[in-house]
């Protein structure tokens with residue numbers, strides 16, 4: 001995600017403070033819709049986003065009512081869910097023009113995703129969960145991967161929980177393992193879906209501060225779904241699903 005934007009990724013107007021730092025676009029959505037099939041030929045349109053652009057190196061907080069499509073949007077950006085129509089460019093790469101195997105690799109190398117439901121593998125320890133996510137990139141040797149995984153887990157206060165399986169961890173600890181996994185590959189784009197929902201206020205503050213440090217010092221693009229004041233503080237941009245998603249008004 002470090003190369004310059006091409007023609008398919010127009011530069012955004014200089015309309016926010018982040019534009020002073022960068023005008024390169026990390027995320028571009030064009031006429032994106034998502035309709036889930038409900039059987040019997042019926043469908044539920046959950047997303048209808050005519051346009052959305054996020055500047056590289058920006059820190060954005062996304063909020064919106066339950067069911068307004070926040071997780072669906074993040075799943076599209078991560079290339080996990082396919083849009084029904086429209087284009088999604090991540091740093092000028094047309095995500096869904098990539099063959100599936102290349103999209104998986106692109107995701108592993110470019111995107112760190114903190115899932116709302118954590119999605120940790122139950123049979124693996126905290127450390128193994130991180131190492132699994134690191135297997136799909138060729139950046140580090142095995143030994144370096146292990147060292148990096150331990151460092152990231154320790155930074156999140158989990159150095160004494162490396163060998164615990166998810167069911168042996170508290171919810172907040174599971175959430176922190178999920179956060180560590182998203183950061184482990186040092187991705188240029190971080191998507192985090194309610195990353196503080198299971199954390200106490202102090203730990204939430206530490207985690208959000210870490211996201212902001214990563215964004216500011218390492219020029220990562222961070223998109224966080226959150227309603228919490230601690231996440232909103234210091235954000236470059238606040239996005240509301242009710243404003244960007246035309247499907248919201250028509251959702252049953």
Ligand SMILES: Nc1ncnc2c1ncn2[C@@H]1O[C@H](COP(=O)(O)OP(=O)(O)OP(=O)(O)O)[C@@H](O)[C@H]1O
Nearest residue numbers: 036044046064065066067068069070071072073116
């Ligand atoms: N696979 C699916 N099939 C059918 N409907 C779905 C599917 N996944 C999500 N939906 C519907 O899409 C809507 C948006 O869901 P989504 O999980 O994106 O909302 P959200 O904004 O993340 O909500 P929350 O704040 O509760 O996490 C919901 O009404 C949900 O029922």
Ligand SMILES: [Mg+2]
Nearest residue numbers: 070071116193
């Ligand atoms: Mg959600």
